Amino acid sequence: MGKAELPLHAPGTQVDRGYIGESVPRPNAQRLLQGRGAFIDDLRLPRLAHVAFFRSPHAHARIKKLDFEKARRADGVIGVFDGRAVAEYCKPWVAVLGHLKGIKSPPQHAIAIERACWQGEALAAVVAESRSQAEDAVALIEAEWEELPVVVDMEESLQNKTTIHPELGDNICFNRELDTGGVEEAFAKADVVVEDTFHFGRHTGVCLEGRAILADYNAAEHSLTVYQATQAPHMMQDIFSRHLGIPEANVRVIAKDVGGSFGIKVHVYPDEMATAALSIMLRRPVKFVADRLESFLSDIHAREHRVKVRLAVSKTGEIVAFDLDDLTAIGPYSVYPRTSGIEGNQVVNLTGGPYRHQKYRAKMNVVFTNKNLTCQYRAVGHPIAVALTEGIVDLAAQKLGMDPAQFRKINLIADDAYPYTFPSGLKFEQLSHHKALDLLLKTMEYSKLRDEQSRLRQQGIYRGIGIAAMIEVTNPSPAFYGVGGARISAQDGATLRLEPTGMVTVMCSVTEQGQGTEAAFAQIAASAVGISIDKVKVITGDTGVTPYGGGTWASRGAGIGGEAVLLAGRALRSNMLDVAAAMLKMDKTELDVEKNYVVNLLTREKKIDLAELGRVAYFRPDTLPLDFQSELTVTRHYTPRQYAFAFTNGIQASLVEVDVETGFVQLLKHWCVEDSGTVINPMLVDEQLRGGVVQGIGAALFEECVYGPDGQLLNGNLADYLVPMAGEMPDIVCAHIETPTRQSQLGAKGVGEAGTAGAPGAVMNAINDALLPFNARVTAMPFTPERILKALKKV
Amino acid sequence: MKAPSFAYSKPQSLAEAFELAERPGAKVLAGGQSLIPSLNMRLSAPELLVDITGIGSLRGISVEQGVVRIGALTTHAQIERSAEIRKHAPLLAQAVTHIAHPAIRNRGTLGGSIALADPAAEYPACLVALKATIVVAGRDGERLVAADNFFKGLFEVDLRPGELVVAAEFPAILKEERSVFLELARRHGDYAIIGLAAHKGAETRFVYCGAGATPVFAKRASAAKDLDTGKKALEKDLNPPADxxxxxxxxxxxxxxxxxxxxNTLTTSH
Structure with a gap:
């Protein structure tokens, strides 16, 4: 079903699709640009106290003594608390899930008790009248330590010479094996076998707004209001309720403006839990805003994988089998409540994803180390699966002397092969790999670029072209977390209310993180109800106001939240027509809503202004029939169910120039073709793609959390940790195929993570393509000048 | 993080500034582009900040009798936009575009960069390459220090307690002279992995930043007759610290x- 046929209006009507597919500007952009955003640090409450944390300077150490005497006497200090004091109010958690068989992790406290397991772990909290006073007092805390052996390297962790948590037996948090059978035979018979090892650096998502929380406990009603920069208000409501012992409905989580999340703000952080507990302990509002330095030490990190992969190929270029061995390290605890087993699990699920081989074997180990925790960050596992798949695919093409684009053409799953079950067990509803590849090659003028590349090589200019095809998990069903026992909602809801003046207020459980979700909801609501977009007001991020739902993660906001808005909008329209029919004494089936008017379905003649409908329904219902009651507030929910995920597909290409003297890579251009189903707002979709590509480029070229052998983070600041910046970014060209999912009426799949998923692999392949004349190859991200120079044997 | 508490004063004259800067725990604040972050990260905790930005005599660029003089409070942005610098000190004109980003260049000053003497900073290497003189002043009057001697060690310069950098002076470029500034940074505006200020006048000077505790004048390479000898000589001139x-x-x-x-640039005619 093409987007033009989307049933946004009653069957048989001849009206346009409303705002779906239009680049409507974001209604919140003006507010943010005028400095009227409401971020956590903008909030001022009476009797507000501020907390700063005393964090471990050691990666692994027993706390022999913490002396708070001087800190307690410092100016402005309200209280100083250790882990035991906070544990009286906040229960510890264990981050495991039932469907990740065998996953294990020790209990984790809001503030560590007895032992620090990574540099930066919070060991004490100082609450003071101001943040600077709290920091002054933190510096006065005296600690005595017994340093413990540190496990930093993941291979060493796997060998288990030192066990971080002796009670768990070994350092393996989670492992998984998958085997379709026949892999050994396939490799034995293969014409060509290629093998390589890829390293993915540990990095983090650097949000413009750091993590932030303001918890306000009200003893009079035993209630807790939490203002939090979060992606998942209802999940946090549940967690605050259960771990702090406050009835669920007495906990209200409000996420006003959030300054970027990228997955960083969908996890339970000990310091944030401690802040909420401190508010209860002190019976006053307490605020914590992570500064940049502690963000690097305490925001979740991600990636850090070592992957060996083998590929069996026939001499005609058909992929026969994949063989994978992934090792990843997650720090000393699995992160609550999603666990830190998911990224590795995704690598196993997604490796080889675009291709039509049938034999697949995978082995994956997730191990503990004494570094900051890792967990789900934008594109979870995808950048790894895509890069290693596309890296080994390029190597095979090279060995066969085939053009990489042609090699992909041979192996991509055919566009008419759906529904399709992938060897890892994933089911694809409908993908468009070949259409996407064709569009990519056309958009980038592939053969022209190849000609230019060989011409420039003669002049000593080394350009490379890299392609990365991909599949992506979006719109997850309860199979992602819910089935494992996590109290994470896979369904979302929207409430639409017709206001008396004919405006519509939308309250949706999916949140706005700065990416423009609210704009998409306004478009859908206006289109579904039949009103102009300036009549729509969207409210998100408040458990006290919106329906229950999962929030924003796993590229689900528009696809799931948007469908709920669409269904509620249609229902509201129908209820409005009931009122109009009663007012006009006409049959409902003769009426429609268009551009803020009830109109005659066939003639489109204006019958009633919606403001008049609202006036009558709310203020003069006495003029309506006695047995008629208007229902102008409507709630609908949506859960994707039939498929575990609404898979999308996409393909990216990167053009780079490598300075073979300095090892510097110049990004010349990037292309991204994406099939995310129905495109609701092309501008927002393209910006999501571009932002994602930039984060993926960060992984490929710039970002890495570098640790010393003692487990100290060596570059935890924005001078030394290199985030990608505009000056180095190429133009990013976006193009779309639209294959709407049939699992919803809206047809939208997710797009928020696609750029990040594909870009690292594309850039890696481009660099290696440029280095081909030198028989040099890089496989360890980020590709620093030194790593490239080493590959070129210049240093 | 929040800066620890400190006292703040903003003298209006040099005499007043010298007196304040001599006080124990005093630190001079100019553009604040290095000092303020270090306070906010609690890497330094001065008791008194002496904000010298109110002293007008420390500002400005002049070229007189073949000598370029740049006042200590001249910002990077002013140097970047100066036609006189472009004409008479092309080395600085090239170097300044590598310094951080426009917002930082609008506030950061030449004097601040010299007095802090970050070994990766561009100006110190340029001033050594240009054989500049650093004008410093204190209660006891002015002293002229050759740039070669001013940068003494890691973040260590020839400034006595209470003394301020007043200006830098160096000869305007002659018609037959050549300059070039090059650096390699992974992102535009970062401190470079390594940078090179090169000037070819009566004497040729190759001076590196990011190659040691101070700007490193590669004496042997600078004296080399041909490039290959120069490259070989560089191995003796430099022992850059790993980053x-x-x-x-x-x-x-x-x-x-x-x-x-x-x-190649220095030996290619215009």
Whole structure:
């Protein structure tokens, strides 16, 4: 079903699709640009106290003594608390899930008790009248330590010479094996076998707004209001309720403006839990805003994988089998409540994803180390699966002397092969790999670029072209977390209310993180109800106001939240027509809503202004029939169910120039073709793609959390940790195929993570393509000048 | 993080500034582009900040009798936009575009950069290459210090308690002279992995930043007759410290690449 046929209006009507597919500007952009955003640090409450944390300077150490005497006497200090004091109010958690068989992790406290397991772990909290006073007092805390052996390297962790948590037996948090059978035979018979090892650096998502929380406990009603920069208000409501012992409905989580999340703000952080507990302990509002330095030490990190992969190929270029061995390290605890087993699990699920081989074997180990925790960050596992798949695919093409684009053409799953079950067990509803590849090659003028590349090589200019095809998990069903026992909602809801003046207020459980979700909801609501977009007001991020739902993660906001808005909008329209029919004494089936008017379905003649409908329904219902009651507030929910995920597909290409003297890579251009189903707002979709590509480029070229052998983070600041910046970014060209999912009426799949998923692999392949004349190859991200120079044997 | 508490004063005259700067725990604040972050990260905790930005005599660029003089409070942005600098000190004009980003260049000052003497900073290397004189002043009057002697060690300069950098002076470029500034930074505006200020006048000077505790004048390479000898000589001139992402060997390799590129530029006529 093409987007033009989307049933946004009653069957048989001849009206346009409303705002779906239009680049409507974001209604919140003006507010943010005028400095009227409401971020956590903008909030001022009476009797507000501020907390700063005393964090471990050691990666692994027993706390022999913490002396708070001087800190307690410092100016402005309200209280100083250790882990035991906070544990009286906040229960510890264990981050495991039932469907990740065998996953294990020790209990984790809001503030560590007895032992620090990574540099930066919070060991004490100082609450003071101001943040600077709290920091002054933190510096006065005296600690005595017994340093413990540190496990930093993941291979060493796997060998288990030192066990971080002796009670768990070994350092393996989670492992998984998958085997379709026949892999050994396939490799034995293969014409060509290629093998390589890829390293993915540990990095983090650097949000413009750091993590932030303001918890306000009200003893009079035993209630807790939490203002939090979060992606998942209802999940946090549940967690605050259960771990702090406050009835669920007495906990209200409000996420006003959030300054970027990228997955960083969908996890339970000990310091944030401690802040909420401190508010209860002190019976006053307490605020914590992570500064940049502690963000690097305490925001979740991600990636850090070592992957060996083998590929069996026939001499005609058909992929026969994949063989994978992934090792990843997650720090000393699995992160609550999603666990830190998911990224590795995704690598196993997604490796080889675009291709039509049938034999697949995978082995994956997730191990503990004494570094900051890792967990789900934008594109979870995808950048790894895509890069290693596309890296080994390029190597095979090279060995066969085939053009990489042609090699992909041979192996991509055919566009008419759906529904399709992938060897890892994933089911694809409908993908468009070949259409996407064709569009990519056309958009980038592939053969022209190849000609230019060989011409420039003669002049000593080394350009490379890299392609990365991909599949992506979006719109997850309860199979992602819910089935494992996590109290994470896979369904979302929207409430639409017709206001008396004919405006519509939308309250949706999916949140706005700065990416423009609210704009998409306004478009859908206006289109579904039949009103102009300036009549729509969207409210998100408040458990006290919106329906229950999962929030924003796993590229689900528009696809799931948007469908709920669409269904509620249609229902509201129908209820409005009931009122109009009663007012006009006409049959409902003769009426429609268009551009803020009830109109005659066939003639489109204006019958009633919606403001008049609202006036009558709310203020003069006495003029309506006695047995008629208007229902102008409507709630609908949506859960994707039939498929575990609404898979999308996409393909990216990167053009780079490598300075073979300095090892510097110049990004010349990037292309991204994406099939995310129905495109609701092309501008927002393209910006999501571009932002994602930039984060993926960060992984490929710039970002890495570098640790010393003692487990100290060596570059935890924005001078030394290199985030990608505009000056180095190429133009990013976006193009779309639209294959709407049939699992919803809206047809939208997710797009928020696609750029990040594909870009690292594309850039890696481009660099290696440029280095081909030198028989040099890089496989360890980020590709620093030194790593490239080493590959070129210049240093 | 929040800065620890400190006292703040803003003198209006040099005499007042000298007196304040001599006080124990005093630190001079100019553009604040290094000092303020270090306070906010609690890496330094001065008791008194002496904000000298109110002293007008420390500002401005002049060229008189073949000497370029840049006042200590002249910002990077002013240097960047100065037609006189472009004409008479092309080395600085090239270097300044590498310094951080426009917002930082609008506030950061030449004097601040010199007095802090970050070994990766551009100006100190340029001033050594240009054989500049650093004008410093204190209660006891002015002193002129050759740039060669001013940068003494890691973040260590020839400034006595209470003394301020007043200006830098160096000869305006002559018609037959050539200058080039090159640096390699992974992102535009970052401190470079390694940078090179090169000037060819009566004497040729190759001076590196990011190659040691101070700007490093590569004396042997500068005296070399041909490029290959120069590159070989560089191995004796430089022993660059490794950084987070680059070994000493990588930095030396990159230093040679820059030498090659600068050499080719200096020896190519306009």
């Amino acid at each position: 987070l992402y680059n070994s000493s060997a990588t930095k030396l390799h990159l230093a040679k690449v820059l030498l090659t590129r600068a050499w």
